[in-house]
Amino acid sequence: MPLLKSNYKILKEYNLIVESHSGKLDLDSYINFVKRTIHDPLFSPNTNYLIDLRNVVVIASIEDISKYNDFIEDSFKCERKRKIALLTETPNQMVFSTIFKSNNTQKLKEIEVFSTPIAATEWLNSNLNKNEILDVLKALILS
Secondary structure (H helix, E strand, O other): EOOOOEEEEEEEHHHEEEEEEEEEEEEEHHHHHHHHOOOOOOOOOOOOOEEEEEEEEEEHHHHHHHHHHHHHHHHHOOOOEEEEEEEEHHHHHHHHHHHHHOOOOOEEEEEEEEEOOHHHHHHOOOOHHHHHHHOOOHHHHHH
């Protein structure tokens, strides 16, 4: 399986970043991806996330979660509550995402794990245009 391949799209009108990942998910690859997104001129630290992990094999360790939390704390501060929806499909993804959720250190960050994009978008905001979000997600997966 190849190393991590990541794509994203910032939807300013929905205050949402949609991410799609495939390959092997390790700490360094994901941190490099996050650094790229936070330098995007459309990025805001208060944005919600829909993160599709359904095409990854998580090879990051449990200790890497703490390192990631430290990186986020040092990289940007949120001023208001934000939501992060993690899309999973396999036991490997589900277990890692659940541990990630339970180890969340940011008070203003709410994380939930989902098995369908519809449930994730409903939880993020019931006013989101579900079809548009699903189209963006499909385009990211194919790119």
